[in-house]
Amino acid sequence: APRTDLTMGQQLEPPHLDPTSAAAGAIDAVTYANIFEGLTRFASDGSIIPGLAESWEISDDGLEYTFKLAEGVKFHDGTDFDAEDVKFSLDRARAEDSANAQKGLFEGITEVTVVDPQTVKVTLAAPNGSFLFNMAWGDAVIVAPESIETIKTNPVGTGAFRFENWVQGDSITLVKNPEYWGEPAKLEKVTFKFISDPTAAFAAVMAEDVQAFGAFPAPENLPQFDADPRFKVLVGSTEGETILAINNKLPPFDNVKVREAIAHAVNRQEVIDGAQFGYGTPIGTHFAPHHPDYVDLTGMSDHDPEKAKALLEEAGVSLPIQVKMTLPPPSYARRGGEIIAAALREIGIEPQIENVEWAQWLETTFRGKDFGLTIISHTEPMDIGIYANPDYYFQYDSAEFQGVMDQLNLETDEAKRSELLKQAQEIIAQDYVNAYLFQLPLLTVANAKIEGLWENAPTQAADMTGVYWTE
Amino acid sequence: MSLLEISGLDLDIHGTPILRDVSFSVDPGRIVGVIGESGSGKSMTAFTVMQLLPNGAEAAGSVRLSGHEMLGLPEAELCRLRGNEVGMVFQEPMTALNPIRTIGDQVAETILIHEDVPKAEAMKRAREALNRVELPADRFPLSRYPHELSGGQRQRVVIAMAIALRPKLLIADEPTTALDVTTQAQILALLTRLVREDGMGMLMITHDLAVVSDMADEIVIMQHGRVVERGACPGIFSNLTHPYSKALLAASSHVPERVERAGQAPLLEVRGVIRDYTLPRKTLFGAPVKVHAVRGVSFTLERGESLGLVGESGCGKSTLTRAILGLEEVQEGDIRLDGEPVFDGHRANRDVRRRMQVVFQDPYGSFNPRHKVSRLVTEPFHLLDDPPRGAARAAAIDEALISVGMRPSDKEKYIHEFSGGQRQRIAIARALIIKPDLIILDEAVSALDVQVRAQILDLLADLSAKFGLTYLFISHDLSVVRSITDRVMVMKSGEIVEEGPTDRVFDAPSHPYTRQLIEAAPKLPETA
Amino acid sequence: MSDPRVDHIPPEATPFRTWHLAFRSRNLVIGSVLTLVFVAAALISFVWTPYDISKLAISEKMQVPSWSHWMGTDHFGRDILSMIMVGARTSIAVAVVAVGIGMLFGVPLGLWAAARRGSMLDEVIMRANDLVFAFPSLLIAIMITATFGPSAVNAIIAIGIFNIPVFARLTRSGALSLWQRDFILAARVSGKSSARISFEHILPNVTNLLIVQGTIQFSLGILAEAGLSYVGLGAQPPVPSWGRMLADSQTMISIAPHMAIFPGLAILLTVLGLNLMGDGLRDIFDPKLRRSRA
C-alpha cells in the first residue's frame, strides 16, 4: 500500500497557529485548508470555490450576502459548527480591539446576522466586488468561541486535519480528521518541518528527511533535483510581483526621468538569472502575468544603459547619486540587490547596500520610508491598489491613477473592470513608479511519487487535503 | 668492593662536553662530599648515577652501583634500582614534593613501587620512615599535604622517601641550600645520623666547603666538569695541591681588609618601628590575621659605620629595609636620616631618599633586561632635581663603573652580557652614582659563588674606605657578616634580640638565639 | 647554589640571537610565510587584481577553476581569486583594528590594575573584565551588529570589545610578576612614580607577551569576522569578505564546491599562519621553552 505520511519542509516556522491574529504567512501555510476553513476558499488555480458555505445568494443591490452552511460539520473538539460560529469569527475580526492583520478585509461589513443554525447573513455598507474573494483569505477562517483561548498553541478548526503536536523550533504534526465533513484526506499524518537555512533545506531534501518542500528557497539547486529521478520539481507562480521599489518623494527620484533611467539600467534577465537562476517571469508593471488582464509592458523598460545615461543627463542631476538601498533577507532581494547595484553604478548611481532583517525593514523602510531603493516581492493577490495610496512606502501620488482606482471599485461590469485594470497597469509603467523585475515563482520540490500538491500559490498555503502517494 | 665506583666518566649533552674523565668511589657507611662552583658538573654526575639525564645526553665510561653497570642498563632494571638501591634528595624542598598528594602517600609510593605489599603495610612503613626523620605521628599525620609543612619539614619528607627502603646509597644534591642555617644544621645532622645508623654510603653535593668539611669522610673537588682534587677529609684541607682548590678554600674563608671606623655622629635613627601585614581573613567571622613582620625595632647607625643585621629567613629583615628606604609606610615608629624623617606626611621624602641607595640579593633580577648599562646605572639620577646631562652624565657613569672595577666601555652593553659577579658590581655602581651617604645591602652577596663573593666583599671594603660610606649589611650568612661589619644586630621574629660590636657578639653571644645561630653555622676546618 | 641564571634569564633582546632562533623555528618560518602571502595579496589587490570584481558577468557564473580563472568564478561570474585577494583586505583590516582596540584599552587598564594591585580599583577592573568574559561573545556581536546595522565598523567594535579584557588580563598578570622583581624595586628606590615605572619598565617587558597574544587574537579576529560575515553581519556588499563568500556559496556547495572551498581555505591558511607565527614567537620569547628545545 502507498505511504500515508508526509513530511513537508517549509522555510519559516509560524510564531503561533492563529491565522486570524498575525500576518505571518507561515501560519497560513500550516493551517490554511488543513486545520481551518473559511466560508469560501481558494482553489489551486486561484479561483474562489465554496468552503464552509455550501452556497450563497447576493442581494440585487450587492449589499447582502446570505450564506448556506455545510451540514454535519464539527470542530475537532467535537463541538458543532453553526452560524453562531460564523458570526463570532467575523465579529471578532472586525472588532475595535481586533488583532487581525488584514482588518481591511472586513471593513465593509456592517452586520452579521444568524438566520438559522445553517444560514448566516452578512450586510455590507457598499457593494464590494471582491467580498467573496476576501472571505477566502486565511485571515477570514472560522474559529470557535469554545477554543479561542488556546487557539495559538492548540488550534481547533473544521478542516480535514487535526493539530497533533508542535516541537518548537523544529516541526508541527497534523493527523487526519476521521470525522471530516467533506472528502476525507488521503494522508494519515502530515509533519511540517521548519528549515530556514537554504543549505539545510537542500540537504534535508537530498537526504529525504523531508519528502516535499514548498517554496524552496534555493533555486540554484533545482537543476540537481530535476536531474534526480527521485524528485520532481514543480515550478508555479505566486502572486508576488518582485520590484525594485523607489522612494518617489526622495530627490532626485521624484524626477520621472531618473526613475526611468533606473528602469533602463536594470537588466531584468540578468537579475532573474543571477538571483533566481532563471526562475521567474519578467514583468513590466505591477501585475501578475498569469492574470487574464495582464498587459506585457516589459518593452517600456528594456535594458539600455546608454539610454539610462542620456536620461540622467536630460534630468540634469549631478552624478554620482548616492542612495541607500535596503535589502530584506530573501535571496531574491540580497542577490538581486547586488546585481542591480552593480548595474546602477555603471550609470552613475551609487547605491549603499544595507542588509536588514524583516523587522527592521518594516520599521525603517516600510513604515519610516527611510530608504532610496529597496527590493521586495508584493505577495498579496491583486494588490495594484497600493499605488493609489500616496502614503504607501514608495509614495507615488498620481491623481490620474487614483481616479482609475476609484472607478474600478465601483465598477461591477467585468469587461469594464478589465479595461480599467489594463489602464492602471499602463499608468504606473509610464510613470516608472518602481522598476518592475519579475513575478516570483513558486518552486516546490517533492518526491516523484507524490501527487496533489499545489503548483501555484494564490495564497500562502500548503493544502494537504488532496495530497497522496502514488505507490 | 666500593658501593659506587665511577671511573673515566665522560658526559656530553647535545655535543657539549659536560663531564670529562670523572672518577671517584663511595664506600658503604662513608660520606663523600662533592664540591665545586656552580656549573662544574656536580649535579650531572649525580644524575648520571641515577641515569636520569636530560634528553640528548651521552655518557661514556663506567658507573658501577653495587656491581651493576648503570650505563646501558635497561630502563626496567634502572627503575628497580632507583629508590631501592639508591635514593636521592634534591635541593629544592618547596617543589620536590607533589603538592596535591599527601606526604604519607608519597613516602609509601617508594615502597609500593618496589615491593608487593598491601597499601596498609606500606603506609605503616611510611610512618616509620617519617618517624626516623623526626616527623612524629602526633604532629605530622600521614594525611598532611606538603603545603602544610615548612621547608625544613618538607626536606625531611623527601629524605624519608629516599631512605624508606634503606637504600645502600643516598645521593643528596645540595639538600640544604634553600634552608636557613639552623634548619640546615638539623638536616645535616639527620643525614649524618642516618648514614651511620644504616651503614649507607652517601654522596653529598654542595657548593659550600664549610657544609661538608665537618661531616664528609672524603672530599671531591670539581671544576669545569673535571675532578681536580680528591682526598680524605679533613686532612685534604691542609695539603691542597690544585690551584683551583686552593683558591676555593681561600675565598671561602676570605676576610676583606678594612679599616675599622668608629661612628662619630648618628646618621640613621630608627625608633620603635612596627610594620604589620593584614592577611585576608580565613574564616567568615574571625578577626583578620596580622603578620607582625617588624615589631618595635629601634637602632642607630653612625656615620661611616658598617652595621650588620642577621637573622633567619622571614624574620623581617627585608621589611625593615623597605621601611628605611621609604618604600612602605610603617604603622608606628619613626625613621630619620640625619634628623630628617624618611616620610614626609604619607609620601616618601625625596631629600632623604636621594641619600640612600640599596643593592639587592639577586644580581639577575635587579636589572631591566631591556636597558643598557648606561641607562641602568643612571636610574637614581631621577632622584636629583638637576641631574647631570651630556658630558657630565657620561663622566659620572664612567666614574661609577671604574670605581667598581668595570670598564667605561661596558656601559654600552646589555645586562645579560655580564656574569653574576659583574652584575653585582654594576648594582653597586648604580648605588654609588648619586654619592649617597648610606648604602643598604640586602643579602648582596648571598647568591654569589665563594670566589666572586670574596671579590665583592673586597670591593665593598675598599669603597667604604674611599668614600666614607655607611653600610647597613643584611645577611643570613654569619661568616660574611663577621668579616665586613663593625657592629651587628641579631633579629628574630621581627625583634632585635641582641646588638653589639661584631667580635663581641660572635665570641660571646649573650642571647640563646644568637648562640644557636652561631652553633649552627657550618665552619671551615682551621687551616694553618 | 643552583644556577639562578636559568630561571631568571629575561627575554633576551640581541637582534642576532633572535634572528638566529627565528630561522630555526619551523613554526615561525611557515607561519610568517603564510601570513606574508595573505598580507601581500591584500596589498597587491589595491593596485591590481586578475579581474575587476565590481563588474558582474552573470553569463560566466560558477565556472570551475581554469587557466583563465584559477579558482573559478562565483554565482555572479566574478573571479574568486580576485575576490579572495580583496577579501583579505577586509579580514586583515577588521582583525587589525579590533586587536588594536583591545590593546589600546586593555593594556593601560592592565597596567593600571597591576600598579594598584590589591586595591579597589584593581578589583573593579578585574570584575569588569570577568563580566565582559561572561557574555557570550558571538551573541553580543550579533546584538551589536543587529542594533547598529551590519557593517564592517560595527563588526570591528563587536570583536574589539572582547579583546579588551584579554589584553587587560594578560598585561596585569605579566605586570604583577614584574612588580615583584628587584629591578622594579630598584626603580622605586630611585623615586619613580608607579605610572612612570609602568610605562618605562613594565610595558617593554610585557611586549613579548603582547605580541604573542596579539597574533593569536588577530587570528581569532579573522575567524570572528568570518563568522559574523557568514551570518550576514560583517562587511556589506559589494565589499567582498571571506565569510560572506562562504555564506553565498553555501547553497551551491553541491554544484559549485570550489566556491566554498577556496574562501574556506583562505581563512584556514591565514589563521593557521598566524597561529604558527604566534607559537614560533612564543618559543623564541619564552626562555623556559627555548631551553627545553635546545
Next chain:
Amino acid sequence: MLRYTLKRLVSLAVSLAVASVVIFLAIEVLPGDPAAYMLGVNAQEDTLAALREQLGLNMSGWERYSSWILGLLQGDFGTSYTYRTPVADMIAERVKVSLPLAVYALVLSTVIAFPAGIYAASRRGRPGDVAIMGVTQLGVAIPNFWFAMLMVLVFSINLRWFSAGGFPGWDAGVLACLKALTLPAIALALPQASILARVMRSSLLDTLSEDFVRTARAKGLTRAQALRRHALRNALIPVLTIIGLQFSFLLAGAIIIENVFFLPGLGRLIFQSISSRDLVVVESVVMLLVFAVVVVNFAVEIAYALVDPRLRAGR
C-alpha cells in the same frame, strides 16, 4: 572557604545585576517594533496600538526593566511577544537541545583531546607529537561552520549516513536524537578538542619538568608511572579552566552550527528572536547564558579546590 564562597557569591550577584542592566539597555535600543513585525505590511494603526498595549510596550523603560527583573527573580521569564507563550517554556524546550549538544560536544572534545594531548606530551618532539600538533593546528584554524558545511556535503548529501540536520525531539528516542546531534557535535568539538589537546600537552609538559616528577623518577617510577600518578592531576588545572570556558562557549556559541544543522537550540532562538524583535526572549536568554557562564566558572573554581588541596585549605 565559606567566607571565600560568600564573597564570590556577592561579586557574582553584582556581576549579574550589572549584566542585566547592560543586556536590557542593549536590547532596548534595537531598532524595529515587535508589534509592527507581527502584524506585517497591511496592519492598521489602531490594530498596532492595541497590540502594543497588550504587549506592554507603552510602559516606560524603567517599568519594563523592573518588572522583567522582578519576574526573573521569581523564575518568571515573561511572555514572548510573538509566540505568546511563557519564555520559560520556550527556553526549557530549547535547552533540551542545546544542553545535550553542548555536553555531547564537550564529551567528544575531552575524549579526543585527553589521549591526544597525553600521547603528544609523552612523545614530545617525536613524529607522533609532531603529527598530533599539526592536526590540532589545523583544527584550531578551521572555521567550524565551514567544516560543518563540508561534513554535510560528505556525510549527509553524498553518503547519506546522517540526516542533514533537524532534531526529532526526545520522544523519538535517545538514539535518534544522538544521531541527529552527532554531526553538529563533531563540528563543534573539533576546534575545541584541538585547543584542549594543546593545553593538555603543554600543561603536562610543564608539570613533567617539575621537580616532583624528577623526585618520583628517583623513587623508581617509570616514565609512564610518573606521568600517570604525578603529572596528570597537576596538569589538570589549566585544562579545567579551558573546559569550563568551552562549556559556556558551547552552550551559547553554537549559534552558527545550530543554523547550519537547523537545530532548535538556544542560539537559534536568540537569532530568531532578534530578527522578530521578540525582546523579552532575547533579554531572558542572554541573561540565562550569562548566568550559566558565571555558574560554570564558579563550578570550575570549586573543581580546582577538589583537585588542589592548597586551595581547599587556603583563602
